[in-house]
Amino acid sequence: MGETLGLYLHIPFCRSKCDYCDFYSLAGQDGRMDEYQKALLRHIGESAPLAKKSVVNSIYIGGGTPSWYGEKRLTELLSAVKKKFNVAKGAEVTLEVNPDSVTEKMLRHLRRMGVNRISMGMQSACDAELQAVHRPHTFQQVVDGVAAVREARIRNLNLDLIYGLPGQTEESWQDSVEKALELKPEHLSCYGLTVEPGTPLAARVERGERLPDDDTQANLYLWTVERLAQAGYQQYEISNFAKTGFQSRHNLKYWMGRPYMGLGAAAHSDFGGCRYAFVRDLEQYIRGVLEGGPLLSESEQIPPRERCSEYLMLRLRTVHGIEEWEYRREYYMNFDPLAAKLSEYEQNGWAVRAGRRWHFTPEGFLLSNRLIGELLELQEAATLSNTLEKIRGGELPGNMLKKNGG
Numbered sequence: 585m586g587e588t589l590g591l592y593l594h595i596p597f598c599r600s601k602c603d604y605c606d607f608y609s610l611a612g613q614d615g616r617m618d619e620y621q622k623a624l625l626r627h628i629g630e631s632a633p634l635a636k637k638s639v640v641n642s643i644y645i646g647g648g649t650p651s652w653y654g655e656k657r658l659t660e661l662l663s664a665v666k667k668k669f670n671v672a673k674g675a676e677v678t679l680e681v682n683p684d685s686v687t688e689k690m691l692r693h694l695r696r697m698g699v700n701r702i703s704m705g706m707q708s709a710c711d712a713e714l715q716a717v718h719r720p721h722t723f724q725q726v727v728d729g730v731a732a733v734r735e736a737r738i739r740n741l742n743l744d745l746i747y748g749l750p751g752q753t754e755e756s757w758q759d760s761v762e763k764a765l766e767l768k769p770e771h772l773s774c775y776g777l778t779v780e781p782g783t784p785l786a787a788r789v790e791r792g793e794r795l796p797d798d799d800t801q802a803n804l805y806l807w808t809v810e811r812l813a814q815a816g817y818q819q820y821e822i823s824n825f826a827k828t829g830f831q832s833r834h835n836l837k838y839w840m841g842r843p844y845m846g847l848g849a850a851a852h853s854d855f856g857g858c859r860y861a862f863v864r865d866l867e868q869y870i871r872g873v874l875e876g877g878p879l880l881s882e883s884e885q886i887p888p889r890e891r892c893s894e895y896l897m898l899r900l901r902t903v904h905g906i907e908e909w910e911y912r913r914e915y916y917m918n919f920d921p922l923a924a925k926l927s928e929y930e931q932n933g934w935a936v937r938a939g940r941r942w943h944f945t946p947e948g949f950l951l952s953n954r955l956i957g958e959l960l961e962l963q964e965a966a967t968l969s970n971t972l973e974k975i976r977g978g979e980l981p982g983n984m985l986k987k988n989g990g
């Protein structure tokens with residue numbers, strides 16, 4: 585059996601644009617869906633031979649709002665993927681949906697096409713909070729959407745929630761979490777609101793609107809981790825919680841540094857030792873695929889031994905964490921400086937050691953940007969001293985540092 589691969593398809597269309605959204609998604613461009621579909625189908629056909637040695641064990645259709653793209657187009661995409669790629673029996677097939685654009689009939693049909701996991705944007709149970717960021721649905725539509733998922737006999741449901749929304753209080757957030765729990769999802773993703781530059785929300789903040797501050801967000805987060813643990817959801821990543829056996833296979837690929845191929849405008853890939861992304865421009869993407877214009881917006885070869893910083897950045901987002909010998913074996917690096925720092929974090933209650941593995945606690949996750957930054961600095965210093973030792977030992981020519989600007 586070949587290497588396993590995650591396949592991601594990006595659908596950049598939405599009914600309307602939410603104020604905080606920084607994803608590549610477009611409202612008011614539905615007239616271009618057919619042309620985009622043509623390009624994406626061709627792209628699937630042309631990319632599949634590159635993955636002929638791989639077995640696709642997760643497919644993720646994300647966006648944008650894939651459910652807004654319509655049953656017929658989604659069916660065509662799934663048929664094309666099944667026909668062109670080696671898709672494993674039992675592959676996880678996730679469809680992102682918004683509550684206002686799903687019906688039981690659509691989901692039943694897509695289940696027959698292989699969709700076995702739904703990720704629904706709920707965000708809040710409070711309609712005023714939903715309206716405050718221009719979400720296109722109400723909480724009642726979430727309730728109806730979840731009923732449609734269950735009636736369609738799809739047994740793996742994720743709900744996305746956001747804490748820190750404008751006007752949100754501790755009580756209203758807790759009420760949203762409780763209402764989400766009543767819907768009995770197998771998986772919950774709880775993200776803190778971030779104000780992305782260039783979004784309508786950023787403009788509102790610039791005009792003086794106040795949002796729940798960092799301390800409030802931290803309290804909401806810590807309360808959530810505890811409440812979800814009580815309700816039987818295991819935290820397996822900073823923002824992700826699942827019942828046993830329902831961790832997202834696709835998302836784990838990103839965090840564990842496994843290969844994935846993304847197709848569609850703005851889709852990213854880590855495949856064949858190369859990290860690359862397609863243009864974040866609908867028209868350029870369509871022309872690129874159908875007429876042979878430039879398609880890539882970035883591309884970088886990353887040899888396996890240079891992935892040690894990704895190892896820290898991605899694995900430390902998860903409760904699987906990092907392990908000394910894994911690190912030494914894969915990257916030929918000294919773990920001692922990291923171990924000393926992690927022991928300091930342990931004393932502060934930010935990290936724990938389980939056997940040889942280290943991972944952050946919820947308090948550590950809250951500080952993860954800073955803590956990972958500190959570990960990366962130590963890693964960089966260790967890389968430099970590794971290189972100097974090799975030069976002293978005659979393994980590298982002395983002028984190599986000069987060539988690289990050192």
Ligand code: SF4
Pocket residue numbers: 597598599600601602605606607609647648649682705
């Ligand atoms: S529905 Fe999702 S992708 Fe579309 S604008 Fe809102 S947050 Fe962005």
